[in-house]
Amino acid sequence: MxxxxxxxxxxxxxxxxxxxxxxxxxxxxxxxxxxxxxxxxxxxxxxxxxxxxxxxxxxxxxxxxxxxxxxxxxxxxxxxxxxxxxxxxxxxxxxxxxxxxxxxxxxxPGPSAVLTALALSGLPTDRFAFEGFLPRKSGERGRRLAELAGDRRTLVFFEAPTRLATSLAALAEAFGPDRPAAVCRELTKLHEEVRRGPLGELVAWAEAGVRGEICIVVGGAAAEASDPVDALARVQSLAASGTRLKDAAALVAAETGLGRRELYEAALAARRA
Known part of the structure; x- marks a missing residue:
């Protein structure tokens, strides 16, 4: 094997x-x-x-x-x-x-920089995604970050120390300077360090120069207030396309943060009406 x-x-x-x-x-x-x-x-x-x-x-x-x-x-x-x-x-x-x-x-199984950084970051660990290294070219990097800006999961990136300040600045521009983050360097080594704070502050810190193996952990986007009417319409649309009503309610609940049971019962009531 x-x-x-x-x-x-x-x-x-x-x-x-x-x-x-x-x-x-x-x-x-x-x-x-x-x-x-x-x-x-x-x-x-x-x-x-x-x-x-x-x-x-x-x-x-x-x-x-x-x-x-x-x-x-x-x-x-x-x-x-x-x-x-x-x-x-x-x-x-x-x-x-x-x-x-x-x-x-x-x-x-054994050591993992991704999981170690996630655990030390102080950011939510219940849902996360590993994104590897960001693209080096600014255009490609910007497009990738635009896709991730609304992701509510905690995101983990690898980065080279020479590109850390540039990547943090791109993250701050795409996600906002107040998005919480952590830079974890030299994990498990003698000079291990975890620097936590808003992306804007971390950019200023990194511009002075940082050495070692780097992981960046960024908090997910805050949940936006969802309109229950729009959410119900989304449940009904999914159900009309063949998704089971309970599954549709669960999916929309995960997307919006609204209650699954409330969405399901509202959809049932709309059917009866």
Whole structure:
């Protein structure tokens, strides 16, 4: 099978017992950077020296079929430089190819910069979305942020330190300078820091220069006051198109923040009338 192994995002002490065992037993490892994997083996005191195959963004689609065939005969451990493979890191084409070929895929859970930043941000965690890196070009970045401006979920982004101030300024322009946010840097490392505040204030802070691995967490858009009449019309429209009335009421309730039961009963009353 193929085993996706989550590696430490900074602190080697976060390597799980399962990851250590997998590294000790692995015959073949596909890794984002074989030099990083060699340092991981040495840092964890792993004596095993498996065959290392480079699997990165520039070759992963070409290598996928070959690695799937290798995994038919022996477990293939897949590692990225930090965190879980496939999450803004190489591995997704390989997983797709394995599923298509009927080869089992499993994971060794572990450190995640996305979840660590989310937990430390102080922002709502019940609904969130990971958006990876924002586009570098200003036009593409603006269009992406315009699409996200009304999203009520907490949003998590990765960013390079050299582009942090630019991205925060773009976020403040698209979402408003008062939108709450947090910049999390060097997570689990010696100089870990979480800076919380409105986007406008974070822009001013970042312009002085920030170093390290960066996650940006931004609070979701505030719910707008919804017109119950418009919401009822939306329920009726969904029901007329074939959606069950209860499902239509639940969907519109999630969209508007209005009560599901109230919407359902209002729609029933309108039917009877």
């Amino acid at each position: 193929i085993i996706l192994g989550a590696t430490p995002i900074g602190n080697l002490g976060d390597a799980s017992a399962r990851l250590r065992e997998a590294l000790e037993q692995a015959r073949v490892v596909a890794s984002e950077d074989t030099r990083v994997t060699q340092r991981l083996l040495a840092g964890l005191g792993i004596a095993n020296r498996p065959r290392l195959i480079a699997l990165h963004e520039h070759n992963e689609r070409q290598k996928a079929d070959e690695l799937v065939e290798l995994a038919r005969d022996a477990d293939l451990l897949v590692l990225t430089d930090a965190g879980m493979p496939t999450v803004s890191d190489p591995g997704f084409p390989l997983v797709q190819a394995a599923i298509a070929a009927g080869v089992d895929v499993t994971a060794i």
